[in-house]
Amino acid sequence: MYELWSARGSGGAIIEAILTLANAPVRIIDAPPWEDGPHLEKLRQVNPLGQVPVLILPDGTVMTESGAMVLLLGERHPEAGVVPALEDPLRPAFLRWLFFVTASIYATFRFDDHPERWVSGEDCRTELRERVGAARKAMLRQLDDEAGAPFFLGDRFTALDLYIATMSHWKPRLDWVSKNCPRLDAIVRRIKADPRLEGVLIRHFG
Ligand SMILES: N[C@@H](CCC(=O)N[C@@H](CS)C(=O)NCC(=O)O)C(=O)O
Incomplete structure (x- = not known):
């Protein structure tokens, strides 16, 4: 277990x-x-x-x-079925974007969720929040430019789609993603409509 x-x-x-x-x-x-x-x-x-x-x-x-x-x-x-196997031609793209969403995007939340851990003074904290928020939006736009359909890697559903469905609920939030990242938005909708995942996603995001 x-x-x-x-x-x-x-x-x-x-x-x-x-x-x-x-x-x-x-x-x-x-x-x-x-x-x-x-x-x-x-x-x-x-x-x-x-x-x-x-x-x-x-x-x-x-x-x-x-x-x-x-x-x-x-x-x-x-x-x-969430990770392309070693011999799968999609594996390099999967690895690239898995590290992009985890190391580049997911890792940023610890900075603007907790600016007091990194800088002192309200002005510095506000600036840190703003810069991290802007950098994250740029990375989400980059992800959107690269996204396929109906899933991030095209026909193949992978864990990348689960990251997109989850992270889109975080800052700058679903409304911003819907307006600015149409491909990511379509992936979120697709994943949320998957009956196998309904229980988990409703429990986490309502
Ligand atoms: N690099 C970690 C990031 C984990 C992470 O940032 N988790 C958030 C919740 S979604 C958290 O625990 N934040 C509290 C904190 O950083 O103090 C991973 O990919 O698992």
Whole structure:
């Protein structure tokens, strides 16, 4: 049995969706990093960054970093169909954009969600928020330019579509994505209409 430390509306939705597609048993532990409580200390014990998702494998191995979890679950549960296999010609593009969404986009939220961790003074914090927000919008536009249809990689559904469906709910939020990133918006709608994922996505995003 897997154990997933997650929180409503977080990137834990991506990992939960993959485990659902794989039909893999999982125990979900609600550990919202943005709420005070005794869970925070426990979360820091498994992930010193205090971030979710954290995936504990059936043998007790702790994994942080959603991109690493996606690749591992893709290997262990190929039936979930979310990671192109080694010989698949789509694999290089998948890897490129998986690292783009995780290392370049997802990683930015820790800066404008918590500017006080990085700079002091309200002016600096406002500027940091604005610059990170603008950089993120530019990256979302780049992602939109590269997006295929009906899925990011064309005919093939992958974990990239789960990241797009999840992250589009975060800043600058779904309304902005709908207006500025029509291809991403179409992917979000497509993923939300997938009956296999309805339970997970409604639980996380309503
Ligand atoms: N690089 C990490 C990013 C994880 C992350 O930023 N998670 C957010 C929730 S969606 C979080 O826990 N934020 C709280 C914080 O950074 O303090 C990953 O891909 O898993």
